[in-house]
Amino acid sequence: MSREQKSIFQNIDWTITGLFVVLLFLGWLNIYAAVFNDEHSSIFDISQKYGKQLMWITGALLIAIVVLIIDANFFTAFPFPIYIACCLTLISVIFFGTEISGSKSWFRFGDFGLQPAEFGKFAVCLALAKYMSSLDTQMARFQTKVIAFFIILFPALIIILEKETGTALVYTAFIFVMFREGFSGNIMLGGFFTVLLLISALLVNKVVLVILLAVIAVVVAIAIWVSSRNRKKAKQFIMGVFALLVVASAGVYGVDHAFSKMAPHQKVRINVFLGKDVGKDLKKKAGYNVNQSLIAIGSGGFAGKGFLQGTQTKYNFVPEQSTDFIFCTVGEEWGFLGSAVVLFLFLALILRIIFIAERQRSSFSRIYGYGVASILFFHVTVNVGMTIGLAPVIGIPLPFFSYGGSSLWAFTILLFIFIKLDSNRLLILR
Numbered sequence: 001m002s003r004e005q006k007s008i009f010q011n012i013d014w015t016i017t018g019l020f021v022v023l024l025f026l027g028w029l030n031i032y033a034a035v036f037n038d039e040h041s042s043i044f045d046i047s048q049k050y051g052k053q054l055m056w057i058t059g060a061l062l063i064a065i066v067v068l069i070i071d072a073n074f075f076t077a078f079p080f081p082i083y084i085a086c087c088l089t090l091i092s093v094i095f096f097g098t099e100i101s102g103s104k105s106w107f108r109f110g111d112f113g114l115q116p117a118e119f120g121k122f123a124v125c126l127a128l129a130k131y132m133s134s135l136d137t138q139m140a141r142f143q144t145k146v147i148a149f150f151i152i153l154f155p156a157l158i159i160i161l162e163k164e165t166g167t168a169l170v171y172t173a174f175i176f177v178m179f180r181e182g183f184s185g186n187i188m189l190g191g192f193f194t195v196l197l198l199i200s201a202l203l204v205n206k207v208v209l210v211i212l213l214a215v216i217a218v219v220v221a222i223a224i225w226v227s228s229r230n231r232k233k234a235k236q237f238i239m240g241v242f243a244l245l246v247v248a249s250a251g252v253y254g255v256d257h258a259f260s261k262m263a264p265h266q267k268v269r270i271n272v273f274l275g276k277d278v279g280k281d282l283k284k285k286a287g288y289n290v291n292q293s294l295i296a297i298g299s300g301g302f303a304g305k306g307f308l309q310g311t312q313t314k315y316n317f318v319p320e321q322s323t324d325f326i327f328c329t330v331g332e333e334w335g336f337l338g339s340a341v342v343l344f345l346f347l348a349l350i351l352r353i354i355f356i357a358e359r360q361r362s363s364f365s366r367i368y369g370y371g372v373a374s375i376l377f378f379h380v381t382v383n384v385g386m387t388i389g390l391a392p393v394i395g396i397p398l399p400f401f402s403y404g405g406s407s408l409w410a411f412t413i414l415l416f417i418f419i420k421l422d423s424n425r426l427l428i429l430r
Contacts, residue, residue: 008068011423013356019349020064020400020415024057026342027326027401033308034322034329034403049322049403056405060412067416072424075417076364079126083151086123089116090158097162105162117167118410120155122417125371127151128174132181133363148178166394173378177370197248201255210249217245289325292318293387297331297339304335322403324395327387346380346399356422365421372418376411 032043032050045051093116098108107114128151132144156171200209221238228234296312299305310332312318318328331339350373357369376399383398385391397407 008065011425012068012419013352013422015352016349016356016415016419019345019352020412023345023349023400024060026345027398028053028057029307030326030329030333030401031322031403033310033333034326036308052405053403053408056408059405060408063409063412064416067413068420068423070420072420075126075421076130076362079123079130083123083127086116086120087155087158090120090155090162094158094162103163105159105164105167113406115406117159117162117164118406119413120159121170121375121410122414124152124155124171124174125368125375125414126417128177128371129364129367132178132367145178145183166396169382169394170375170378170396173374174371176374176377177367180370181367197251201252206252209252213245213248213252217241289319289393290386290389293325293328294389296328297388300332300335300339302336304331304333304338307333309333320395323397324383324393324402325387326398326401326403327384331387342401343380343384346376350376350380353418356418359425360422361425362421365418365425368421369418372414375414 028043028050031053035049043050044054046055093105093107096107097104098106098113100106100113105115105117107116128148131151132148152171152174156168159165159168204212221241224237224241225234228237292312296310296318299312300310305311310329312328312332318325321328327339327342330342334341353369353373353376357366357373360366360369379396379399382391382394383396383402386393397404399411400408402408
């Protein structure tokens with residue numbers, strides 16, 4: 001039950017809104033700098049990417065207003081229909097979509113393209129918040145964990161079928177939401193060791209790795225048997241250790257098989273990240289992207305070369321410099337100082353979202369807020385990490401900065417649903 005809201009701007013958080021507008025503006029300027037040419041010098045030229053981005057930004061602002069106009073109860077009442085509609089759209093794009101760069105994940109309408117995978121993030125966020133905030137949901141139950149993971153993984157698996165593995169990986173960010181809501185930290189710890197094992201499986205010969213795991217299992221089993229006074233429990237622990245050995249060994253061979261089935265460009269990207277292809281024909285392999293990115297950012301120094309003065313970006317040395325590698329433009333033209341300011345703005349936005357999530361009266365709004373913060377954190381961390389060689393090149397945009405309408409509109413909806421929920425916080429009668 002809630003009181004009537006007199007204005008769509010009543011009680012909205014102007015700090016988040018202000019950060020959103022600032023990031024939009026800075027992103028637009030950096031897209032202009034990334035693809036600038038003297039023949040089309042006007043920043044309003046809609047024949048160029050920066051002119052089109054202005055159209056996407058205008059659309060994003062209109063979408064933000066529409067979201068604020070919609071009653072907040074709509075988002076709490078219809079998460080599952082929104083989720084189902086999103087999943088159906090993700091499936092339909094596999095059959096009716098247009099293939100772009102080896103990925104069949106786009107609907108084309110003339111010159112306009114729409115990528116449903118980007119919009120799946122807020123749909124999953126809503127559905128997860130609805131399920132986990134239900135009165136009959138008990139976090140300690142195994143069934144709860146299974147259903148929650150299904151809500152997250154089902155659209156992610158569809159997106160993988162679209163060959164958008166990078167976008168699908170974003171959904172792993174929801175683990176932070178589940179951890180906040182009481183899921184055991186062992187899940188995150190287990191996830192960390194699983195990732196470590198998967199990386200090891202790609203770096204080390206699988207036979208050697210399985211033998212190493214077997215030796216570790218035997219040593220641990222002996223230590224448990226010698227140190228334990230209760231032989232019955234010791235046997236149970238040892239059986240558990242060897243069960244984990246079997247699962248880990250199967251995982252090692254599974255990763256090797258999955259890697260052999262990947263597309264060539266995906267294999268190259270992974271090998272470059274793992275350091276296996278570094279220095280091998282950087283002009284043709286995926287390592288070229290990261291190498292040029294590092295050159296661009298490094299050349300910016302402390303204060304940068306100045307607006308529109310970046311040579312690496314101006315002469316197109318950095319591939320995808322207006323989308324996945326937009327942060328290179330920031331590093332080259334604004335230097336360490338400008339990069340730090342941009343990262344500070346993102347950090348301020350994420351921390352503000354978390355702060356506001358914690359003050360929510362409804363668990364639905366809190367869970368949704370943590371979902372928003374987790375998605376933004378993943379995108380910023382991985383995108384910036386790609387440009388400086390600390391993360392694999394998986395092709396995900398920098399929120400509000402990268403060129404493109406689908407991602408910008410999806411992030412806007414994601415963020416402003418939370419702003420709307422928060423504005424309704426004081427109107428809820430408890």
